[in-house]
Amino acid sequence: MPLLDIRNVTRRFGDFTAVDGVSLAIEAGEFFTLLGPSGCGKTTLLRMIAGFDLPDAGQILLDGVDLAATPPERRPVRTVFQSYALFPHMTVHGNVAFPLQMAGTPARDIPGKVAAALEDVRLTGFDRRYPHELSGGQKQRVAIARALVTHPTMLLLDEPLAALDAKLREELQIELIHLQREAGITFVYVTHDQTEALALSHRIAVMNKGKVEQLDEPSVIYRFPRSRFVADFIGQCNLFSGPIRANAAGAVTLDVEGLGAVKVAAQTALAAGAPASIALRPEQIRIGAGDAAAPADNRYEGTVADLLYMGDVTVYRVNTAGGARVEALLANSQTGRAKFFEPGDRVVVDWPAAAGHFIED
Amino acid sequence: MAADARRHEAARARWLVSGPPLLYLLVFFAAPTLIMVLASFRSPGEFGGLAPLRDDTGALDLNVDAYVRFFTETVYAQVFVKSLVFALVTTLVCLALAYPLAALIARSPKKSRDILLLLVILPFWSNFLIRIYAWMILLGPNAALARAVNGVLGWFGAGPVPLLFSSFAVLVCLVYVHLPFMVLPLYANLEKHDPALLDAAQDLGASAWQRFWRITFPLSLPGVYAGAALVFIPALGIFAIPDLLGGPDDTLIGNLIKQQFLETRDWPFGSVLSIVLTVSALALVGLAAWLGRGATRGAERVGA
Structure with missing residues (x-):
C-alpha cells in the first residue's frame, strides 16, 4: 500500500x-x-x-x-x-x-x-x-x-x-x-x-x-x-512535427517543414498521414563542418545563426537550408578549442534515427 | 567643496522643514508647561489667580504649599486613583472591543476595508459635545434603554436605577469616544501580518486558540501599546464626559483641574494637579514600554 x-x-x-x-x-x-x-x-x-x-x-x-x-x-x-x-x-x-x-x-x-x-x-x-x-x-x-x-x-x-x-x-x-x-x-x-x-x-x-x-x-x-x-518543459529540446510519411520495421519517417524527411526509431500503430512529433535533445545532435561526415540517418546543411557560449558548453542555433531551426549543443572539452564555429559558418547537423524520441500528437 | 555645499544645503532644507513645527511646539507647548511649573510654586492670589511674585517685603514668594496639600489631603489622591481606574477600565474595554473589529477589518477584502475604516472614523464628523449630549438622551430616564433595564429589574423586585449621571454612563461614553483610537493602530498592525505565519503555525500543530496567543497576539503588541497609550492618556485627563454624564461622585482629576482654574481660581494647586497628571501618565506609559520591551522584540518586523 x-x-x-x-x-x-x-x-x-x-x-x-x-x-x-x-x-x-x-x-x-x-x-x-x-x-x-x-x-x-x-x-x-x-x-x-x-x-x-x-x-x-x-x-x-x-x-x-x-x-x-x-x-x-x-x-x-x-x-x-x-x-x-x-x-x-x-x-x-x-x-x-x-x-x-x-x-x-x-x-x-x-x-x-x-x-x-x-x-x-x-x-x-x-x-x-x-x-x-x-x-x-x-x-x-x-x-x-x-x-x-x-x-x-x-x-x-x-x-x-x-x-x-x-x-x-x-x-x-x-x-x-x-x-x-x-x-x-x-x-x-x-x-x-x-x-x-x-x-x-x-x-x-x-x-x-x-x-x-x-x-x-x-x-x-x-x-x-x-x-x-x-x-518542451524538461530541458532544451528540438521538436519536429509533421505528418507521417512512412512507418516500417521500427522506423518512422516524418515530413517536417523546412527539413524534409526525418527518421526516428519507433514502434507505432499510426498510419501514414497522421500527425506526430519527434523530440530531439540538443546534445544528441552532431554538428560539423561537413567535410568528412560519416553517413547518418538524418543529415542537413545549414548556417550558424546564433550561439550561446556557456563556458562548459556552447549552444549553436543552426538555420537549415529549408528554413528550419535546429539547436545543437557541443561540449567545449576538447583541448585548445573554446568555440568551434562562429555565426555565419556553414555547417552540417546530423543525428542517428535512434537519437530522437517519437511522440504521438 | 561642492559636496560640502550640498551637505550645507541639505541641512538648511531640513531646518526649513522642521523649524516651523518645532517653533510652534516651543511657543505653545514647552513655554506654557514651564509657566505652569513656575505657577505651581507660587501662592494663590487673594481674589484668584496668582499672588505677586515678590511679597510686600520684596522677597521672592515661592513655596511648595500646593504640593504639600496634594500629598496630605487624601481626597485628592482618591480622585486621582479613581481617574486611573476609569482610564484603565476604559483602555481594557476598548482593547477587548477593538481587537476583534480591527482583526475583522484587516482580514476583509481590500475593497470593503476602506469603507469599514471610514465607518470607524465616522463619529469624528460630528462635534464631540453633541455626541456626549446624544448619550444623555440615550441614557435618559425616559429612553427605551433605561425603561428596558428598569423593567427587567422590576421583575426581580429591584428598584429602578438611574443610568444617566452615574459611573456607568461615564464609562460607556469614555469607551465610545476612545474606541477609534484603539481600532486604528491595531488595524494598522494586524493588516501587516503575513498570513503564511498562521498557516505555518497551523501546519506545525497549533490550534486556533494557540495560533492567536502564540503568533497573532505577540506580533500585535506594538499596535496594542500604541492604542493603549492613545486611549489611556486622554481618558485620564478628560473632564467633559464626567461633567455632563457623571453623578456627584464621578469627579475625576480633569474636573478637579478645571475647577481649580475656573471656579476655585486656585492656580497654584491647579498647576500641581496638572503636573502630577502629566508626570504619572508619562511614568505609566514609560513603565508599560519598559515591561513590554522583550515582548515586542522582533514584532516590529512583522512586515519585513
Missing part, C-alpha cells in the same frame, strides 16, 4: 479547474516531485495534502486513511514554505521548539530535540538568533529543522529554494538529498525548476493545466517524454 494515495482529486476555483482528476501514489521514503509551470495546479495539490484546501472531488488517503476530516494541525505532515514563514518574534530555538510544544512534548526533552534538529541542518549555535539576523539560506535551514523536529511522516516542500541564489541553491539541494536519505522521511517537493526536479527526485510528476502529463523517474522523463509539453 502506498503511503499517500491521491485518488481522482479535483479542485475548482470558480470556472477554473486548478487540479483536474489527479491520481498519484507516493511510496514511503520516496523523494517525489510535482513539477510544472505556474498555474499547473502543483501548489493547490500540495495545499490539499497539507489540509489548507479540500478537494471538490476525490480522496486523499494517508496510510489508507482518508484525510478529509483531519484539519492541518492534526495531519502528520509538515510544510516548508517558500517564504520560510519563520515566526519573527521567536528565536531560532523558539521556532524549532514550537511544534514540540504544540505536540505536548515534556519541557525537559525539548532542548535536546531542538539541538539535534539544528545539528541536522548544520546550524548548531544559532539558537539565540532572531530570524531577521539570519541569511536566506540559514532561514530556510531553520524552516526545515522546524518541520523535521517532530519526525513527521511526510514533508511537503513548496518551492523552498526559489528565493536563493544559484550557488546556494545547489548546496542546499545536496543537503536536502542527504537529509531525506538520513531521516528516511517521504518528501513531496513542488517546483517549476526542471533541473532541480531532475537533480533531487526519485520520481517526478510533470503537471500541466491541472493534470499529470507524465509520472516517471527523472532519466525516463528526460529521455522519453510522453508529450510535446513534457519534452
